[in-house]
Amino acid sequence: MSQPLRLGIAGLGTVGTGVVKILRQKSVLLAERAGRAIEISAVSARTRDKDRGVSLASYAWEDDPVALATRDDVDVFVELMGGSDGPAKAAVEAALKAGKDVVTANKAMLAHHGQALAELAESTGAVLRFEAAVAGGIPVIKALTEGLAGNEIERVMGVMNGTCNYILTRMEDGGLSYDEAFAEADGLGFLEADPQLDVGGIDAGHKLSLLSSIAFGTQVAFSAVELEGIGSVTIEDIRQAADMGFRIKLLGVARMTGRGxxxxxxxxxxxxxxxxxxxxxxxxxxxxxxxQVGQIVMRGAGAGEGPTASAVMGDVMDIARGLRVSTFGRPAGALKPAVPAMVSTPAPYYLRTALADKPGALAKVATALGEAGVSINRMRQYDHTNDSAPVLIVTHRTTRAALDQALAGMEATGVMMSSPVALRIEEV
Amino acid sequence: MSQPLRLGIAGLGTVGTGVVKILRQKSVLLAERAGRAIEISAVSARTRDKDRGVSLASYAWEDDPVALATRDDVDVFVELMGGSDGPAKAAVEAALKAGKDVVTANKAMLAHHGQALAELAESTGAVLRFEAAVAGGIPVIKALTEGLAGNEIERVMGVMNGTCNYILTRMEDGGLSYDEAFAEADGLGFLEADPQLDVGGIDAGHKLSLLSSIAFGTQVAFSAVELEGIGSVTIEDIRQAADMGFRIKLLGVARMTGRGxxxxxxxxxxxxxxxxxxxxxxxxxxxxxxxQVGQIVMRGAGAGEGPTASAVMGDVMDIARGLRVSTFGRPAGALKPAVPAMVSTPAPYYLRTALADKPGALAKVATALGEAGVSINRMRQYDHTNDSAPVLIVTHRTTRAALDQALAGMEATGVMMSSPVALRIEEV
Structure with missing residues (x-):
């Protein structure tokens, strides 16, 4: 049997503690599967004296994660601190510079610095793995990078923020307003300290940008992700969508088109x-x-101690077994700068607005759509309340550019009591 | 860039041809991802002169797959001939003996000879990969062996025979009888030459036995899979199940219990x-x-040129990248002989029978169930037709042993017009 693989774990929150527990409780199983023992040499966290429900007495302690990352008795640096910059990034850089492999769950860091870190890893022959950064316990990075490596990827989609999906589900099944569902999620501790990371789509956008890079061989381009949060979704939208056979999801979609x-x-x-x-x-x-493969769907827990620790351990086990793959599935130098394109693959759209109680109002809206070349699949106008009538429209497939022209035309009619909400209907 | 990886492909049916096409059409992409070129040195098939829609002129031809498998210019032998024994097995053995890596889609061969082949591979340092043998394009072997390697696996389930699922779906949505749906599937070319491989559950059982081995660290034990085909399922069962909120699937279930x-x-x-x-x-x-991870669900095409070739290519790409994992996820010598146990994890059961038109018949059946300790969740008796009345029973959770005792007791009452059908309700 080969030498043990020695880990340094920085960050002992829920996930870090979960990883320690697995390594303690399953050492025989893991060694059998990996062909070598996996040990913890040292750990690091903000607070040393805290009962984490697991003994850390047999591991060296480092206050400074950079010191941990570069210890002689650490082969793999496991970064579970979080934060796109600061100590997490400094420690990961230090580890990679020292030629040590890195396993991280840090989507924000990779979304912002993925290319530089991949290049750094490559320059010293280290590997940088991040299964836990995307979709929790679902082994999707592995599937995309390795299992489906014989495919040209055509589209990647994902519901990757459990908190948003929870809020939308509660609006639908509990009849809650957005604010009520948000408050419920908050009360359950589901929201990040900055809730915009969740409901603004930022966290899920980070994840999508990582999947895009692997799928299309481009440098991570988080800043080019068109982000729209779920705050504009009303319970009425959810009901109307349900009535037409749809559900509303915070959905990430990435595809390579001729335009970018x-x-x-x-x-x-x-x-x-x-x-x-x-x-x-x-x-x-x-x-x-x-x-080649058509559509592959993967579903599982996107967060939590066990699922995220499972993903971290998948990466650790790969390293223990000697599996070495480029960070984003090909050499960092082969990743092309992403040419971002506005989302313009034609799709049907759902529109909601409210019309003033004036004769011909509906006709004016319909005309604005027609003039932009947007044709109507279904339209419903409801009773006026407070001098305004809700109107719902489902268009036939159209480009976003034509839709935006139609929306501008609708605004110009002067008969709308509110700016329209437009949601894409993703054909899946 | 490293040396090219050179393949020898035996079997040029749908899948083999699909693999050749991918290698020809995506050579640049594959080389970029793998860090080296992937080439075909030689091919073999039963018939040389046949238009396969792809040029084979630049590859050496071998009539004998064993000769192909041992060529000096072949690094990886790709076995896509099929058949549990005969030339496929002989050629795979020859390749492994020569220390060449093997990629195969051959579930029957692995279900019957997996342990011996894994030992042979290990003895020469070769790897034996079989992603395409289970669930077509879904990268499930990789997920189970690598991505989830930090977990103790509790249960593996699968719908892994598309033909059976097609037949059952058509019975439900088309209102067809089993025979009609079978004939339709046959007409569409979905059935194996020996249809029992499909509808008898044998093909899907092969796949389950391979998943079990990886999941539980046991030697492949196909002969211990309890097999029951779909031939006994009637349209009435499907309707009744639907009425109670269930669907009927040919479902593989593997779990490790205290009994085995x-x-x-x-x-x-x-x-x-x-x-x-x-x-x-x-x-x-x-x-x-x-x-750790909870429940992971993976869904995709289980057969067909593209999906199966995608799985083969995933294995080839892994080898090209230098990823080397034991055949069933741990060294062959560490795989324990399976101790097979009759399925006895308690579950609710669905029972269907027909009662004679005699006073007290239903009471006798209910008594037989009660005497075996099987309690009834729901029971329905329908109008008599031809002196017999259909009866449907859903039990509370019970062991198979208690259920079998109940079924024997029911038979002994003498009031049943037909032997009961008993289907497990798998709690998922």
């Missing part, structure tokens, strides 16, 4: 009877479409 | 609103439950 890389993270309508539409509560789902 | 390894491939009821219940048509699904 489209990446969007936005509330979308998906068919209620599709796997994405059937996803309820906090569960995550990633859908990968390849030219 | 339970493996069954049998028609089961699953909740209609679960991912397994929602799986329609020829698509496959595998569900993996780990102590």
């Amino acid at each position: 890389l489209e990446q969007s993270m936005a509330p979308c309508l998906v068919p209620a009877n599709s796997p994405l539409g059937q996803l309820q509560g906090g569960t995550n789902m990633v859908v990968i479409e390849g030219d | 390894l339970e493996q069954s491939m049998a028609p089961c009821l699953v909740p209609a609103n679960s991912p397994l219940g929602q799986l329609q048509g020829g698509t496959n699904m595998v569900v993996i439950e780990g102590d």
Whole structure:
């Protein structure tokens, strides 16, 4: 049997503690599977004296994660501190510079510095793995990078923020308003300290940008992800969507087009009877479409101690077994700068607005759509309340550019009491 | 860039041809991802002169797959001939003996000879990969062996025979009888030459036995899989199940219990609103439950040129990248002989029978169940037709042993017009 693989673990929150527990409780099983023992040499966290429900007495302690990352008795630096910059990034850089392999769950760091870190890893022959950064316990990075490596990837989609999906599910099944569902999620501790990371789509956008890089061989381009949070979704939208056979999800979609890389993270309508539409509560789902394999759907817990620790351990086990793959599936130098494109693959859209109680108002809206070349699949106008009438429109497939022209035309009619909400209907 | 990886491909049916096409059409992409070129040195098939829609002129030809497998210019032998014994096995053995890596889609061969082949591979340092043997394009072997390697696996389930799922789906949505749906599937070319491989559950049982071995660290034990085909499922069962919120699937279930390894491939009821219940048509699904990750669901095409070739290419790409994992996820010598156990994890059961038109008949059946300690959750008796009355029973959770005792007791009453059908309700 080979030498033991020695870990340094920085960050002993829920996930870090979960990883320590697995390593303590399953050492025989893991050694049998990996062909070598996996040991913890040293750990680091903000607070040393804290009962984490697991004994750390046999591991060296470092206050400074950079010191931990570069210890002689550490082969793999496991970064579970979080934060896109600061100590996490400094320690990961130090580890990679020292030629040590790194396993991280840090989507924000990779979304912002993925290319530089991949280049650094490559320069010293280290590997940088991040299965836990995307969709929790679902082994989707591995599937995309390795299992589906014989495919040209056509589209990647994902519901990758459990908190948003929880809020949308509660609005639908509990009849809660957005604010009520948000408050409920907050009370359950589901929200990040900055809730915009969740409901603004930022966290899920980070994840999508990592999947895009692997799928399309481009440098991570988080800043090019079109982000739209779920705050504009009303319970009325959810009901109307349901009535037409759809559900609303905060859906990430990435595809390579002739114009460039489209990446969007936005509330979308998906068919209620599709796997994405059937996803309820906090569960995550990633859908990968390849030219050979067709559609692969993967579903599982997107967060939590066990699932995230499982993903971290998958990476650790790969390293223990000697599996070495480039960070984003090909050499860092072969990753092309992403050419971002506005999302313009034609799709049907759902529109909601409210019309003034004036004769001909509906006709004016319909005319504005027609003049922009947007044709109407379904339209419903409801009773006027307070001098305004809700109107719902589902368009036939159209480009976003034509839709934006139509929306501008609708605004120009002067008959709308509110700016229209437009949600893409993603065909899945 | 390293030396090219040189393949020898034996078997040029749909899948073999698909692999050749991918290698020809994506050579640049594959080389970029793998860090080296992937080339075909030589091919072999039963018939040389046949238009396969792809040029083979630049590859050496071998009539004998064993000769192909041992060529000096072949690094990886890709076996796509099929058949559990005969030339496929001889050629795989020859390749492994020569220290050449092997990629195969041959579930029957591995189900019958997996342990011996894994030992042979290990003895010469070769790797033996078989992603394409289970669930087509879904990278489930990789997920189970690598991505989830930090978990103790608690249960593996799968709908892994698209033909059976197609037949059951058509019975439900088309109102066809089993014979009609079977004939339709046959007409579409979905059935194996020996249809029992499909509808008898043998093919799916092969796949389950391979998943079990990886999941539980046991030697492949196909002969211990409890097999029950779908031939006994009637349209009435499907309707009744639907009425109670279930769908019937040919479901493989493997779990390790205190008594030993339970493996069954049998028609089961699953909740209609679960991912397994929602799986329609020829698509496959595998569900993996780990102590850390919880439930992971993977869904995709289980057969066909593209999906199966995608899985073969995933294995080839791994080898090209230098990823080397033991055949069943741990050294062959560490795999323990499976201790097979009859499926006896308690579950609810669905029972269907027909009662004679005699006073007290229903009471006698209910008594027989009660005497065996099987309690009734729901029971329905329908109008008599031809002196017999259909009776449907859903039991509370019970062991198979108690159920078998109850079934014997029911037979002994003399009031049943037909032997009861008993289907497990798998709690998912």
